[in-house]
Amino acid sequence: MDLTGEQHALLAALADGLPLVAEPYAALGQRLGWSEAAVLDGIRTLVEEGVIKRFGVVVRHHELGYRANAMVVFDLPDDELQAAARILAARPAVTLCYRRPRRLPRWPYNLFCMIHGRDRARVLAEVEAATTAAGIAQRPRAVLFSKRRFKQQAARYGGEAAA
Amino acid sequence: MMDELDRQLINWLQGGLPIAEAPFAAAAAALGLAEDEVVQRLRRLAELRVLSRVGPMYDAVRLGGGLTLAAMAVPEARFDEVAELVNAYPEVAHNYRREHRWNMWFVLATERPERVGELLAEIAARTGLAVLDLPKEAEYFLALRLPA
Structure with missing residues (x-):
């Protein structure tokens, strides 16, 4: 997608998020030399074009008390994957659910879910419950708990935490 | 708090x-x-850093950029050295250590799509380690809603 110069300027102004004031779009407009209406129109257009997927808050799981997070990966037959993924994705503890390519022979898994929980036992219990609900409890899987977060920076434009 | x-x-x-x-x-x-x-x-x-940001979540691919999830199996003795090398790239958005043979998982977001492959090849060459390139092919949910 080719962005206009104005769109680039707007994305750059939004890179650190909205100013935390009562009228944040007006404040962004002041920074850009635009009217508040122009800022709102510009953002709505970016949402319509799919450049902005969502507008909300980015929370830090660890600071919220979600001490455990696991990437749970599955090796599912192609004709089973979508139905199972939809069931997994609908569960509140599952925050992301993506299909990614296998890289054989090194990496056999093609469905990736992120499961957050307050501790490891709860994450593992959720893995059991979710895979049973999705009918994939017997399929090959691996649970990769995170040990340490080395780097987590707010996605600038060009980047997005949920890759 | x-x-x-x-x-x-x-x-x-x-x-x-x-x-x-x-x-x-x-x-x-x-x-x-x-x-x-x-x-x-x-x-x-x-x-308090509970919120990292209030604002937009972008679709890097719609922005014209490249995005992938990459994994490496790093020998324990080299972990810190490789982490330092990988994290020094500004395109590395975040990097998690995970308990698995594939123990380093990072997201790469680039302004140009072709840059993803170039950077992964560069990291593989500089470390002598294989790098898995695991771009998203389909997405089944994205509401990152965690009951607080």
């Missing part, structure tokens, strides 16, 4: 922020708070 109203506020905002003149007023009305108190609470939560 955080009280019940903070949690309710985060939960409400995870559902999406209005793109309208006074976006926090709707949250205030829903939670029975004054608009100014919503703004003050958000500032405090940002200072």
Whole structure:
């Protein structure tokens, strides 16, 4: 997608998020030399074009008390994957659910879910419950708990935490 | 640190922020708070680093950029050295150590799509380690809603 110069300027102004004031779009407009209406129109257009997927808050799981997070990966037959993924994705503890390519022979898994929980036992219990609900409890899987977060920076434009 | 109203506020905002003149007023009305108190609470939560940002989530591919999830199986003795090398790239958005033979997982976001492959090849060459390139092919959910 080719962005206009104005769109680039707007994305750059939004890179650190909205100013935390009562009228944040007006404040962004002041920074850009635009009217508040122009800022709102510009953002709505970016949402319509799919450049902005969502507008909300980015929370830090660890600071919220979600001490455990696991990437749970599955090796599912192609004709089973979508139905199972939809069931997994609908569960509140599952925050992301993506299909990614296998890289054989090194990496056999093609469905990736992120499961957050307050501790490891709860994450593992959720893995059991979710895979049973999705009918994939017997399929090959691996649970990769995170040990340490080395780097987590707010996605600038060009980047997005949920890759 | 955080009280019940903070949690309710985060939960409400995870559902999406209005793109309208006074976006926090709707949250205030829903939670029975004054608009100014919503703004003050958000500032405090940002200072506490519970919130990393209030604003847009982008689709890097629609922006014309490249995005992937990459994994490496790093020998224990080399872990810190390789982490330092990988994290030095500004395109590495975040990097997690995970308990598995494939123990380093990072997201790469680039302005140009072709840069993803170039950077992964460069990291593989500099470390002598294989790098898995695992771009998203389909997505089944994206509401990152965590009950606070």
